[in-house]
Amino acid sequence: MTLDDTADPLDDAVLAARLFALAPAIFKGMVLRGNSPAREALVAALGAAVTLRRMPGHIDDERLLGGIDLAASLSAGRPIRQTGLIEEARGGALLAGMAERMDGSIAGRLAQALDEGQAALVLLDDATEPEEAPPASLTERLAFACDLSTSRRWQGVELAPAVGTLAQVAPLDDDALRALAATADALGVESVRALIFAGEAARGLAALDGRGAAEKGDLTGAVRLVLVPRATRLPSQEQEAPPEDQPPPPEGERDDQSDSEQQQQELDLSDILVEAAKAAIPADLLAQLAQGKAPRRSSSSGTGQKRKAATRGKPLGARPGMPRGGAKLALIDSLRAAVPWQAVRRREAGGNDASAILMRKEDLRIRRFEERAARVTIFAVDASGSAAAARLAEAKGAVELMLGQAYVTRSEVALVAFRGTSAELILPPTRSLTRARRTLAELPGGGGTPLAMGLNTAREVAEAVIARGRSAALVILTDGRANIAADGSPGRPQAAADAESAAKAIYARGIDALVVDISARPGPEGAALAAALGGRFLALPRADARMITAAINAVQPIGKAA
Amino acid sequence: MARFPFSAIVGQDEMKQALLIAAVDPSIGGVMVFGDRGTGKSTAARALASLLPPIMAADGCPYGASKEDQARYPGVCGTGKMVKRAVPFVDMPLGATEDRVIGSLDLERALRSGEKAFEPGLLAKAHRGFLYIDEINLLEDHLVDLLLDVAASGENVVEREGLSVRHPAKFVLIGSGNPEEGELRPQLLDRFGLSVEVRSPKDIEVRIAIMRLVAENERDPESFAARWAGEDEAILKRVAKGKARLPKLEAGDDVLRDAANLCLAVGADGLRGELTLMRAARALAALEGAKSVTRKHMIAIAPLALRHRLRRDVLDETGSTVRITRAIAELFG
Numbered sequence: 001m002t003l004d005d006t007a008d009p010l011d012d013a014v015l016a017a018r019l020f021a022l023a024p025a026i027f028k029g030m031v032l033r034g035n036s037p038a039r040e041a042l043v044a045a046l047g048a049a050v051t052l053r054r055m056p057g058h059i060d061d062e063r064l065l066g067g068i069d070l071a072a073s074l075s076a077g078r079p080i081r082q083t084g085l086i087e088e089a090r091g092g093a094l095l096a097g098m099a100e101r102m103d104g105s106i107a108g109r110l111a112q113a114l115d116e117g118q119a120a121l122v123l124l125d126d127a128t129e130p131e132e133a134p135p136a137s138l139t140e141r142l143a144f145a146c147d148l149s150t151s152r153r154w155q156g157v158e159l160a161p162a163v164g165t166l167a168q169v170a171p172l173d174d175d176a177l178r179a180l181a182a183t184a185d186a187l188g189v190e191s192v193r194a195l196i197f198a199g200e201a202a203r204g205l206a207a208l209d210g211r212g213a214a215e216k217g218d219l220t221g222a223v224r225l226v227l228v229p230r231a232t233r234l235p236s237q238e239q240e241a242p243p244e245d246q247p248p249p250p251e252g253e254r255d256d257q258s259d260s261e262q263q264q265q266e267l268d269l270s271d272i273l274v275e276a277a278k279a280a281i282p283a284d285l286l287a288q289l290a291q292g293k294a295p296r297r298s299s300s301s302g303t304g305q306k307r308k309a310a311t312r313g314k315p316l317g318a319r320p321g322m323p324r325g326g327a328k329l330a331l332i333d334s335l336r337a338a339v340p341w342q343a344v345r346r347r348e349a350g351g352n353d354a355s356a357i358l359m360r361k362e363d364l365r366i367r368r369f370e371e372r373a374a375r376v377t378i379f380a381v382d383a384s385g386s387a388a389a390a391r392l393a394e395a396k397g398a399v400e401l402m403l404g405q406a407y408v409t410r411s412e413v414a415l416v417a418f419r420g421t422s423a424e425l426i427l428p429p430t431r432s433l434t435r436a437r438r439t440l441a442e443l444p445g446g447g448g449t450p451l452a453m454g455l456n457t458a459r460e461v462a463e464a465v466i467a468r469g470r471s472a473a474l475v476i477l478t479d480g481r482a483n484i485a486a487d488g489s490p491g492r493p494q495a496a497a498d499a500e501s502a503a504k505a506i507y508a509r510g511i512d513a514l515v516v517d518i519s520a521r522p523g524p525e526g527a528a529l530a531a532a533l534g535g536r537f538l539a540l541p542r543a544d545a546r547m548i549t550a551a552i553n554a555v556q557p558i559g560k561a562a
Numbered sequence: 563m564a565r566f567p568f569s570a571i572v573g574q575d576e577m578k579q580a581l582l583i584a585a586v587d588p589s590i591g592g593v594m595v596f597g598d599r600g601t602g603k604s605t606a607a608r609a610l611a612s613l614l615p616p617i618m619a620a621d622g623c624p625y626g627a628s629k630e631d632q633a634r635y636p637g638v639c640g641t642g643k644m645v646k647r648a649v650p651f652v653d654m655p656l657g658a659t660e661d662r663v664i665g666s667l668d669l670e671r672a673l674r675s676g677e678k679a680f681e682p683g684l685l686a687k688a689h690r691g692f693l694y695i696d697e698i699n700l701l702e703d704h705l706v707d708l709l710l711d712v713a714a715s716g717e718n719v720v721e722r723e724g725l726s727v728r729h730p731a732k733f734v735l736i737g738s739g740n741p742e743e744g745e746l747r748p749q750l751l752d753r754f755g756l757s758v759e760v761r762s763p764k765d766i767e768v769r770i771a772i773m774r775l776v777a778e779n780e781r782d783p784e785s786f787a788a789r790w791a792g793e794d795e796a797i798l799k800r801v802a803k804g805k806a807r808l809p810k811l812e813a814g815d816d817v818l819r820d821a822a823n824l825c826l827a828v829g830a831d832g833l834r835g836e837l838t839l840m841r842a843a844r845a846l847a848a849l850e851g852a853k854s855v856t857r858k859h860m861i862a863i864a865p866l867a868l869r870h871r872l873r874r875d876v877l878d879e880t881g882s883t884v885r886i887t888r889a890i891a892e893l894f895g
Contacts, residue, residue: 026780061659104700108656111696115604115653137656137697140599171777174770181769190762191600195769196776328659331667332724434741 010038010153013146016225017042019204020093020120020144021049022162026200027143028114029093029121031134034149039124041157042148043095049159051092052122055085057101064109086113092120099123099134107135114141143197145229163210169203170213176202183223188232198226318365333365375473376412376429376465380458382478382518383419384449392445392518414461415439418454420447421488425461448490451482451529452498455506462511473512474535480517480525496525503532514538566779567786568609569793572771574602576758579846580866581610582797583756584734586804587845590755591838592713592735594698594746594870597760602772603738604653604696611651611692613794614801618644624682625689626650631730638729650691652684652733656700663705664712664720665727680727685709685718688733698737699746706746709735710753755838756863757870759883804848811844813855820857820894824864827889830871839867861890 013032020027032039046052061067066084085094086109094110096102102123113119121142123134139145172180180198189195202214202222318330320337338359345358383392413436415427427439455476462472482495486502506513513535517526530537571578580593595603619626623640626647632639654663665683672678684693693709695701712718716732737754739746751757763769779786813821821839830836843860852859869882 061662104656105658108658108697112653112655136599167781171781172773174774177770177773178766181766181773184769185764185766190598192602192762192769192772193600195773199773199777200780328661331669331672335672432741 008038008151008153009146009148010042010151010157012225013038013042013148013151014045014157014159015205015208015221016144016146017046017049018159018162018208019201019225021046021159022204022207023166023200024050024093024120025117026166027120027197027204029123029142030144030146031099031123031125031139031142033125033127033145033147034151035124035126036148036151037154038151038157039148041154043122043124045157045159046122049161050120051089052095053085053089053092055089055094055096057096057098057103057106059085059106061105061109064106086110086119090118093122094119095122095124097124097126099125099138100127100132102135102138104135107138111135111137111141114138140191140193143201144225147229160208162208164207164212166200166204166207168210168212169206172199172202172214176214176219179219180222180227184227187227187230187234189227189230190232191230194226194230198222201226318367320362320364321366322361322364323366328367330365330367334359334363337365338363375471376414376462377473377475378414378416378429378458378461378465380416380418380423380454380474380476380478381443382449382451382454382476383417383443383445383447385419385446392443396440396443414465416454416458416461417443418450418457419445421450421453421484423450423453423457425457429461429465448484449478449482449495450484450486450488451478451480452486452495452502453484453488454478455499455502456486459502459506459509459511462506463509466511473514474506474533475514475516476529476533477516477518478526478529479519480515480523480529481519482525499529500532503529507532507534565612565787566605566609566776567790567794568606568613569797570775570779570786570790571602571606571609572775573763573768574606574760576866577603577606577760578610580756580758581606581736582801582804582849583842583845583863583866584736585610585614585801586849587808587841588732588734590841590845592710592737592754592756594751594754594757595736595738595760596741596757597738598740598762601760601762603760604694607692607694607736608651608653611649613798614649615798616646616648617690619647619690621645625686625729625731626691627730628690631689635728635730638727650688650733652688652691652693654684654693654695656695656697658684658705660705660708664708664718665729667725678724680720680725682729685712685731685733686729689729689731691733692736693733694736695738697739699739699741703747706750710750714753751870752832752834754870756842756866758866759869800849800851803851804845807848807851808845811848811852811855813840813844813860817843817855817857817860821860823893824860824886824889825868827893828868828872828886830868832871835868835871839864842867857894861894864890 016030020030032042043052055064062069062082062084064085066082066087069080069082072080072082096110110119110121114121121138123138123142125134127133133139177199180202181195184190184195184198199222202218205218205221206212206214318333323329335357338357341360341363342358345360349358381392381396412429412431413427414425414429415436417424417426426443427436430436458474458476462474465472480499482499483492484490485494486498513530513533514537515526515530515533515535516538519526527537568578577593577595580595584590584593597603617626617628619628620632620640621642621644623642625631625635625639627635627639629644632641661683663684665686666681668677668679668681670681693713695709698706712731713733713735716730718727718729718731720727735754737746738760763772818840821836821843825836825839839860840855842863844855846863847855847859850859865883865886868886872882872885
């Protein structure tokens with residue numbers, strides 16, 4: 001268990017898997033990232049120690065939780081129950097592939113089963129895009145997360161059985177608890193659940209070796225396996241440019257330093273742990289932090305609201321079909337369809353069938369639901385110097401108000417800002433007012449007007465939204481006076497030409513657009529841009545945010561399904 | 563998983579207070595908990611449910627009907643004799659379908675005999691207890707509407723699939739969610755009685771204490787529970803006394819006026835804020851064993867009762883809690 005730079009990620013994953021196999025009920029499970037031979041080998045080895053039950057992504061409620069087996073019930077003429085997969089897998093673990101695509105409703109069920117100690121879970125995360133990740137409600141509840149995408153090994157993977165048991169290991173002493181808590185703080189791990197996992201993991205590591213108490217090495221191991229994958233910041237960087245959404249340095253640490261000598265010793269222990277943690281932090285976390293991105297754990301959640309299944313919503317009536325693939329049986333309609341045929345069918349059956357109702361497959365009706373396509377309104381905000389500072393503030397205010405309304409109607413908002421020589425998606429589609437407000441408040445103004453870049457970025461966001469089956473609309477707040485071309489070079493004529501072709505690309509894609517002219521004295525540029533976009537144009541005299549919103553709403557009611 | 567004793571929960575004072583107030587006066591209208599994952603939100607809610615004394619309910623009744631329910635809903639609630647049962651705690655998963663929540667046609671009986679019977683759902687199960695919904699902000703909108711509607715009326719009315727059923731469903735709705743991951747619509751938020759903000763404890767000592775307690779409980783749940791039984795008992799007594807005292811307490815005109823002024827000052831529009839503020843102040847006074855409802859009670863509970871009702875002000879970046887404490891300082895010194 002030494003910290004070796006050349007160590008393969010598989011080593012820790014094997015260790016985590018041994019811990020999980022030691023006490024599935026305590027550690028709840030693990031997330032295995034990266035589709036690699038190493039992961040297959042590990043899953044196979046784990047399967048030898050813990051019974052793994054594969055769970056397909058399209059599993060329905062009945063199969064997961066148990067219920068009536070409809071097909072069998074119909075043919076038998078009496079209700080036949082089936083047990084749910086969660087129950088069948090009890091004592092072992094459920095294995096979910098492509099966990100990054102897991103439906104929010106299934107994640108909800110599993111989270112509940114985990115909380116009640118009825119299930120353990122191994123999630124295989126094949127995400128390639130940074131915004132993809134398994135539901136956070138599950139990853140939070142599982143002790144371990146291992147990234148095996150860079151592992152070079154796959155041979156000879158096996159889980160050595162534990163020498164001792166968890167019960168034989170003494171509880172952690174105060175020093176150890178304090179060290180773990182301080183380390184969690186230094187790593188920005190706020191969840192108390194993670195801290196509890198770490199404590200048990202330290203004891204578990206001692207149990208694997210058959211020792212009666214956890215030692216320093218066990219603590220470092222626990223930090224590496226449990227806390228480091230959850231780290232949201234790097235320890236002791238002297239707060240040099242901390243990522244802004246991280247909490248301030250914990251007070252506890254400062255108090256400790258001024259305290260007694262005994263606590264000084266404990267701090268030493270936590271220093272060692274922090275050092276160990278730093279060594280174990282993967283490179284991509286550094287890269288993410290450098291880019292100022294939130295770690296993927298917190299950036300990705302809310303799959304529940306995004307992926308709306310066609311199995312919910314307002315009921316619309318029934319149509320013939322088999323209740324599968326999540327479609328719900330409309331029982332009354334099915335019975336209604338079967339009733340007129342009863343006499344005929346009974347004659348056909350010749351009295352051999354005693355069931356009350358003779359049902360056939362063609363009687364089955366499934367329910368239909370109205371599903372509203374979620375709408376995303378993308379704001380492209382001109383934050384250049386020419387869009388005067390006061391107007392920028394107004395535009396910001398308008399976006400906030402729009403967002404306030406957007407969440408009334410459950411639609412989402414994204415924010416693209418362009419200034420100087422770049423355009424950036426500063427807020428991916430969200431419904432969170434908290435996030436939007438923070439992002440907006442930090443939006444600086446000044447510099448040239450790279451209108452073409454702004455339009456192109458907005459179009460790309462819109463295309464991504466449409467690709468996910470939602471509808472997109474653009475609201476462009478600008479003065480239209482482009483002076484930076486698409487390649488970043490200054491010069492008005494080229495900039496204007498580029499902006500026009502960017503606008504036409506949006507028009508060609510059939511994306512709804514609205515141009516709000518936010519210049520002090522509207523010129524012809526804004527109207528020309530709107531014309532190229534095939535969109536609507538609003539020249540606003542001095543207005544406050546509320547008036548802008550009212551104008552936008554008058555032109556384009558937000559939240560109506562397209 | 564062993565239930566954690568309520569009194570052994572470290573910190574989270576605001577949430578514990580809100581839960582106790584809801585236990586004293588369930589008509590307060592539910593508690594919304596804002597906070598991060600892994601902060602012990604559901605642990606606290608579960609702990610309270612298991613702390614409360616068992617209720618007397620009709621034997622075998624799917625609704626756990628009380629005597630009054632039997633009289634009010636003849637033919638719906640069971641007629642069995644009264645037996646003790648634990649206060650129900652229903653943990654509603656995110657993916658729950660409308661069928662499972664409100665109840666649906668009993669498939670089994672329909673298939674067997676073509677009989678149209680009602681199979682009670684989660685709302686029935688939660689009657690006289692708690693309905694806990696983690697990540698309520700990610701729940702389908704129409705379900706949230708429905709839940710709040712039933713929670714407010716105390717009755718579940720089912721008119722679908724050819725069924726026509728009315729059954730009692732009085733429960734304390736506890737929702738939790740992280741506003742960073744999407745927010746609840748303001749009109750829904752407004753219908754929650756109280757809201758609390760739960761943060762991960764930052765103090766190292768507190769975090770250590772939590773780890774120690776959880777480990778102890780994990781090791782030997784029985785003796786752990788026994789150790790805290792005395793303190794749980796004391797809390798239980800407080801709740802019981804508070805319940806008994808509640809009908810005798812009434813807020814005076816001066817407190818009512820204070821409450822109205824405060825609501826005006828912070829811009830919590832709608833009568834609901836005022837009403838809840840008064841009810842919560844009264845429940846707090848009852849819980850504390852006070853002789854009368856005073857301004858002190860009203861001020862203490864104001865952030866919980868009002869913070870989720872403030873209109874969002876685009877230009878004001880300060881949080882709702884700050885705005886309320888500021889208004890309190892300005893109004894009452």
